[in-house]
Structures are given as structure tokens and as C-alpha cells.
Amino acid sequence: MCLHMLYPLRPECLSYPFPAWQTALQPSGPGSEDWLLKLYGAPADKVGDRVMVLIRSGMWQEEVTVPSAQTFQMPEAMTFEEAAALLVNYITAYMVLFDFGNLRPGHSVLVHMAAGGVGMAAVQLCRTVENVTVFGTASASKHEVLKENGVTHPIDYHTTDYVDEIKKVSPKGVDIVMDPLGGSDTAKGYNLLKPMGKVVIYGMANLLTGPKRNLMALARTWWNQFSVTALQLLPTNRAVCGFHLGYLEGEVELVSGVVARLLALYNQGRIKPHIDSVWPFEKVADAMRQMQEKKNVGKVLLVPGPEKEN
Numbered sequence: 001m002c003l004h005m006l007y008p009l010r011p012e013c014l015s016y017p018f019p020a021w022q023t024a025l026q027p028s029g030p031g032s033e034d035w036l037l038k039l040y041g042a043p044a045d046k047v048g049d050r051v052m053v054l055i056r057s058g059m060w061q062e063e064v065t066v067p068s069a070q071t072f073q074m075p076e077a078m079t080f081e082e083a084a085a086l087l088v089n090y091i092t093a094y095m096v097l098f099d100f101g102n103l104r105p106g107h108s109v110l111v112h113m114a115a116g117g118v119g120m121a122a123v124q125l126c127r128t129v130e131n132v133t134v135f136g137t138a139s140a141s142k143h144e145v146l147k148e149n150g151v152t153h154p155i156d157y158h159t160t161d162y163v164d165e166i167k168k169v170s171p172k173g174v175d176i177v178m179d180p181l182g183g184s185d186t187a188k189g190y191n192l193l194k195p196m197g198k199v200v201i202y203g204m205a206n207l208l209t210g211p212k213r214n215l216m217a218l219a220r221t222w223w224n225q226f227s228v229t230a231l232q233l234l235p236t237n238r239a240v241c242g243f244h245l246g247y248l249e250g251e252v253e254l255v256s257g258v259v260a261r262l263l264a265l266y267n268q269g270r271i272k273p274h275i276d277s278v279w280p281f282e283k284v285a286d287a288m289r290q291m292q293e294k295k296n297v298g299k300v301l302l303v304p305g306p307e308k309e310n
Helices: 011-015 080-100 117-126 140-149 162-169 184-192 215-223 230-236 252-267 281-292
Strands: 022-025 036-040 051-054 063-067 071-073 108-111 133-137 153-155 174-179 193-201 239-242 275-280 299-303
Touching: 051 080, 071 252, 080 117, 080 174, 080 193, 080 252, 080 275, 080 299, 108 117, 117 133, 117 140, 117 174, 117 299, 133 162, 140 153, 153 162, 162 184, 174 184, 184 193, 275 281, 281 299
Parallel strands: 036 063, 108 133, 108 174, 133 153, 174 193, 193 239, 275 299
Antiparallel strands: 022 051, 051 071
């Protein structure tokens, strides 16, 4: 959606090659040859530390300069690929599920696009809580991988109505809906909620139907946007929330706390980024096509240097 200029961007972002938000780098120093990272405000003794970087834009480069406050030290056992796949996806999934969703034992969750980067992160995070039922929408070819990663009920949205499928298993609906779709799917998710349930909107994928803008799809999604008034919300005991990680870049303490909890889960072996494929910068078009054609299961990464076997 960034490539189609469908996310609102701050003026300072327009001068960078976006939309990359995260990467893993080794600051310039002894043994640093591939990527060069310059940090604002970093102590001298930190030069050479392996770090993850969370920044709104400008990471599709071999040399970057970022504030040290936007870096996080990598665990010893973590690979650079895992680090690059962790921050945006897992912070988003964690804050949607736990900060907004208040995920608890016994809850049920609908994860749309469950085989994507955020979706796979959400599925893994749901496994860290006892007795959570996960409904995950994805193409049928991805269902076995989803089951292996913790999806209780995978649903092929191409051939079945996910609302009907969920109601067969859970007539009262679900406690949390993770909605990266927007449009009419937000209304469906809202109507699926149990009392005290939440639908959390963190994307608008229904605006896109292919590699190019489709004005009809844009108009249809905009027309079908979900709308609810305070008076309508009161008797339903439901909540509608919106999440955009890019607008939390000034909330350093909040985001750092989430990263600390995620790294603890990683060190305990309870989460592990699922990487679909790794592409060199020269094949950025192929990497984007992998996602646009919905072939990926997990995170698609770009790296400098020669192509790696996927």
C-alpha cells in the first residue's frame, strides 16, 4: 500500500526510498563489511553490536543513518534474517492482540491473512496463551503450514464464507478480530464479535486487487467502509480500534517495552520469525510480486549482496 501511495505519509518521508521499516545491521567497525549503520547518540563501546532497526522509511539501502533510540540489540542466537523479520510484524501482532485485544486464556481470535508476516506472528503469539482458539483465513495450499504453526481452524476464503465457517464452530462468534482488510470485512468482523469483543483495524488490503491501482476497487472499499456511532456501540458491548505502528515512532518507551517482551519470548523459544524467502536488492520487483500474488507464507526479505537459496 505504501508503494501505491495509499498510506498517509508525513512530508519528511517523501524524500526517502520507502517503505522499508525494519532491518538488522552491524554498525560500522571491525569486521563490518556488508551494511553500514551510523547511529546518533550511540556510546563508543556499542560500535560493532548487532542490532535491529525500527524506522518509518528509508531502509532499502546499504548505508543508513538512524537515531540509536530506534535500535535494539539482537540476541546472540538470532540470525540477521530473523531480526529483520521480527520488529514490525511482531510488534504489530503483539499490540493488536495484547494491548488492544486483551488476549486471555480461553479466548478466540480471527486472524485474516494468517499466512502473511503479521498473520504468522499473531498465530505464534496466540500459542503463548493457554487454550486460545485461532481461526485463520488463507488459501487452501497454506493450511497445513498454518496448522503446524498453531491455527486451530484454517479457512479458505476463496471457496467458503468465513463468517459461516466460524459460526459453525463458535455460534457466539469470537473475542478478537485482527482486520488488515477494511471495507465490508470490517463490518463482518464487528458482527462476529462476542460481548466485550474487539475488532482491531491495522490495514486496508481490500484497496488493492493487483500490482496496479484499481479505481473501482478503491471506490468499492471506500463506499463499504464500516461506520458506527457511539449510541450504536453502547448496547453492543463491543469495541472498534485502529492501529498504525508508524504513528507510534515517538513513543519510544511504549514500543521498547513491547520489544523487550518479544525478545524474552524469542529467547524462551516460544516465537520464531517465519521467513518465506530472501531476495537481493536487484530482485526487489520479484520480491514484491511474491507478496502481491499472495504466494508467500511468512516474511519476504530484501538483503544486500548475492542471491540466497530460498
